[in-house]
Amino acid sequence: MNVVVVGGGLAAANAVTELRAQGHSGDIVVVGGESHPPYERPPLSKGLLLGSAEPESALVHPREWYDEQQVDLRTDALATGIDLDRRRVRVGADELPYDRLLLATGATPRHLPMADASHAPVVHLRTLDDALALRERLTEGTRIAIIGAGWIGLEVASAARQRGALVTVLESAPLPLRRVLGDEVATVFADLHRRHGVDLRLGVQVAGIERTDDGVVVHVEGGDPVVADALLVAVGVAPADELAARAGLAVDNGILVDAWLRTSDPHVFAAGDVANHDHPVLGTRIRVEHWDTAIQHGRQVARVMLGGDDAYARLPYFFTDQYDLGMEYVGHVDPHAGYDGLVVRGDLSARQASVLWLSGERVVAGLHLNDWDAIEPLRAVVGGPVTDAVRDPAVPLADLA
Ligand SMILES: Cc1cc2nc3c(=O)[nH]c(=O)nc-3n(C[C@H](O)[C@H](O)[C@H](O)COP(=O)(O)OP(=O)(O)OC[C@H]3O[C@@H](n4cnc5c(N)ncnc54)[C@H](O)[C@@H]3O)c2cc1C
Structure with missing residues (x-):
């Protein structure tokens, strides 16, 4: 064959x-x-x-x-x-x-036509070559504007801040990652970035992008323009x-x-x-x-x-690392159905927690923040039924498996 x-x-x-x-x-x-x-x-x-x-x-x-x-x-x-x-x-x-x-x-990467048309220093991040070129730009004091507070936008913001760059993130939604994580956990990410000095502007619309002699200006509807040396478009x-x-x-x-x-x-x-x-x-x-x-x-x-007959049945899993926050997520919250319950074990604001999302009688997704022993118990619980123990944050996650 x-x-x-x-x-x-x-x-x-x-x-x-x-x-x-x-x-x-x-x-x-x-x-x-x-x-x-x-x-x-x-x-x-x-x-x-x-x-x-x-x-x-x-x-x-x-x-x-x-x-x-x-x-x-x-x-x-x-x-x-x-x-x-x-x-x-x-x-x-x-x-x-x-x-x-x-x-x-x-x-x-999706492009923004107004960014492409501006001929300003606009970058996207998908390939190794993109990353090596972006790394060259991320130096102490460089001003980076980022459109899109998704995974890539936020991870670059984290790396850029750690390299001493000045970072502004523009996001049209009221919270970063809200569609995937919901308000409660999305707030953790917003706070994290602000605590690390990111100028995170939420609920804003980009009105125009202009090239300048030494960089780019991003105009924002009803807000101050963002002047930067480079613009990362990270809109999915x-x-x-x-x-x-x-x-x-x-x-x-x-x-x-x-x-x-x-x-x-x-x-x-x-x-x-x-x-x-x-x-x-x-x-x-x-x-x-x-x-x-x-x-x-x-x-x-x-x-x-090769002739195997097993269907692919594994639940989605992903992870992110931003500053001192590590997160792993397993499962899937249907964006149309949403969720009707959320159980937090630990302390979200201290970024040491696990979260279960419930929909009807099922645990549909779970994540942990900085709790590296949690992923296997999460895998065991997600997809299973919502029991009293699942709903009770006093019952340790490990005891649910
Ligand atoms: C910057 C970045 C950070 C990420 N971080 C995380 C993370 O922390 N956690 C996580 O879970 N996921 C992360 N991801 C997502 C993860 O990397 C992708 O899901 C994964 O790479 C998908 O693999 P793939 O093989 O499907 O596609 P790709 O890795 O995109 O590979 C597809 C390849 O096909 C080539 N190709 C396309 N068309 C043709 C053609 N006609 N002929 C020949 N070649 C072609 C492309 O050039 C490309 O090299 C990240 C992605 C990026 C870009």
Whole structure:
């Protein structure tokens, strides 16, 4: 069996690793659009910006590993077309034949047209090269404006402050991360950043972006303009699903896959940020833009390609590190259904706590702040029923498992 993987990121690397680990000896070609072998992105907004990590440490495997494993890793190579009938992928002048094709093309940062049109020093953060360029800018006293108080915006704000930069964050919502975390936990993040000297402006609308001789001015409706040396636009990502759509695969906010990560074509699979997955436990479609899902999708899709019949049923998991706050989250609060109960164990304001979100009779999600023993008990409880013990913050989390 001949496997082609399009997208040289985390899901791709984990898929080929698992294929070889499971004893697959057929040809594997990985077509990656970047110049680096597959790497992990979480350090890009954390250790790499802080200077405590270097690019090599982010690689999933050193480049030699692909040779040793007889994986034909093609970097700086873009797949430009797929012929589903003939089972061929176009890469430059080549046509690569496949028996199984994995699309792991990830996601790309959303742009703000007014930022692009301004020709000001505007940056986005997705790739290793983006991170290395941003790191150069984050020096003592540099003024950084950030549009978007999501995970990337806040992690960069944290790294920038720790490097002595002056940081203003502009966010249209009344609290950062509110859609995912709800008001109670989102407030913790707002306080954290303000305590570290970030000028966090919430509920604001950007009215214009202007280039100046030495930087950029961001105009804010009804507020003071923000003068900065550089502007990071961190307003989310869009799934890189155009290649799949052009080929005629079913696409809707990502490539539609069933519970087994199979697309609408029986020979083609999708994994990671680009996959809009029919989750068998959550009972809904979900596209997860997180590290753990890319890894686990990659491994699972390899097993399915080799004939495995287990659906991908793992609950979403993600983490963040900002200043001295570490957080891990597991589960999913349906943004439409919301939640009707929240149980806090510990002290949110001291950033030493765990939180459970309840919806009807189910614990739908949980997180911890700086409580590193909590993730396994959280995993055991999330998805399960709401009991009296779950509702009682006096019952330790570990006793619920
Ligand atoms: C700065 C940053 C920090 C993050 N921090 C965290 C974190 O703390 N916790 C967490 O849970 N998650 C984090 N994430 C998210 C996590 O990194 C992603 O979910 C993960 O990288 C997704 O992996 P992927 O393989 O699906 O896609 P990607 O890693 O995006 O890889 C896709 C690759 O495919 C390539 N590609 C696309 N189209 C083509 C084509 N046509 N031909 C060839 N190649 C193509 C792209 O160039 C890219 O290299 C972070 C992401 C970023 C950007």
